[in-house]
Amino acid sequence: MSATHFTRRDVGKLAGAATMAASSATTAGAQTAPRADMARPAPRQFPSGFFWGTGTSSYQIEGAWNEDGKGPSIWDTYAHTPGKIKNGDTGDIANDHYHRYKDDVALMKGFGANAYRFSIAWPRIFPNGTGSPNAKGLDFYNRLVDELLAAGIAPFATLYHWDLPQVLQDKGGWQNRDIPKAFADYAGIVAEKLSDRVRHFFTINEFRSFTDGGYRGAEVQTGSGVLRLEAAPGLKLAPGDLNQVRHHAVLGHGMAVQAIRAKGKAGTKVGFADNLHATVPLIETPEHIKACQAATREANAPFVTVMLEGKYTDAYLKEAGKDAPRFSPEDLKLIASPLDFVGINVYKPNFYALASDQAPGWREIPFAKSHPTMFNRWLSLGPECLYWAPKFVQSLWGAQEIFITENGCASDDAVANEGTVYDTERVMFLRAYLTQLQRATADGVPVKGYFHWSLMDNFEWSWGFGDRFGLVYVDFKTQKRTPKLSASFFRETARRNAVA
Ligand code: PNW
Secondary structure, eight states: OOGGGOOHHHHHHHHHGGGOOOGGGHHHHHHSSOOOOTTSOOOOBOOTTOEEEEEOOHHHHOOOTTOTTOOOBHHHHHHTSTTSSGGGOOTTTTTOHHHHHHHHHHHHHHTTOOEEEEEOOHHHHOTTSSSSOOHHHHHHHHHHHHHHHHTTOEEEEEEESSOOBHHHHTTTGGGSTTHHHHHHHHHHHHHHHHTTTOOEEEEEEOHHHHHHHHHTOEEEEETTEEEEEOOTTOOOOOHHHHHHHHHHHHHHHHHHHHHHHHHSOTTOEEEEEEOOOOEEESSOOHHHHHHHHHHHHHHTIIIIIHHHHSSOOHHHHHHHGGGSOOOOHHHHHHHTOOOSOEEEEOOSOSEEEEEOSSTTSEEEEOOOTTOOBOSSTTOBOOTTHHHHHHHHHHHHHOOSOEEEEEOOOOBOOOOOTTSOOOOHHHHHHHHHHHHHHHHHHHTTOOEEEEEEEOSBOOOOGGGTTSSBOOSEEEETTTTEEEEOHHHHHHHHHHHHTBOO
């Protein structure tokens, strides 16, 4: 059968392929040792009650950037600045999700998701950053949550996925020590309004991406070179000022946790969603594993480590020297407010490492020049990070509940003539990474859910609409949505609660 004759019905049949009898193989098999059933490989089963979801964020999909009283965010300003985004793309319309959310919930239901991670746009709720909430903004999320619940999909809400109200940037943004308090006030109001239906809140998404990326620019190492990442508001601060921004971000998280506890319904669960930098042992021996665990703790000193330990590591403070953040013991106590779960975005090994006799006790192994990356060039392929990241979160900090809040890859998708999107590399990526995640759960690591990034292709920040991360293809001219082959893979995985 040639690819051009491959129809949707064929794709449907793939799910039923396991029922195919291996009759022709039995004659030989009967005479020798028992063989595994070719058509029924051993299931790589996940724990029962596992959440299978996808993720998105407000600026990346909503559009309606100036509707119903929404104020501008720093991403509106940044994307409207010529030269900042590839091809001059903006999130003004994006996926028009603000108006098409019902269709989008139906898509998720179509591929069997039982959870959805979305973010709330702070400037929809508080166009002026603070003050009294905008009822129309809250209404949108009320409608979205109701639609999700009606479809049997559990809503998980992120409070900050980088779209700071521009008015607060005008007051210094995260450089200003008053912003954490403003964030906590906003978080408290949202929890008060939504926690009768939303049981899980993430405070902040990816601390490093918006602090380092937005206030200085960050660098990512790949085999073929270094990539520079920049984000709104596009500043280039000195290291000491950047460390203070990072400190205010984790402080904002801690204060928001307190506000959610104070205003949310009893039983509301709260945590963060951070892109933990996971160091992966190149060879799995006890000494290399121990070294990588220590490296993971240090690599996250200004973010996950301080939020879970309530102190900055000695090495971080020593290395920062005069540029170390200024903080009080009360700050640290707030930053480490107890959490119900830890959310981690995991795409790639931060670096591979091996143990070393020399300080700090590990040696970074650079990615080989030919080490494969996915279509988004910063993503060096390394499925084992989805084993080691949650494993170290458990072993270092004793987390009781862990969510994989993001994982996925971009591809250069196109809709084939007969209307199918053959994203074979995303299926390959998913199977490889989920096999490692299953290995973690089988080891007793308490991973409770997996959110694939993303539900659908969307505005991929500085890369605009070119880097497609969705399980669903989006034609940005017509807004037509087409589930990719990876959506069929996801559906089968969620249905079996095992790697398909
Ligand atoms: C995350 N890196 O960003 C964000 O949370 C999403 O909004 C985004 O769409 C998704 O991952 C895909 O990029 C990242 O260079 C951006 O390592 C860059 C990196 C990692 C995550």
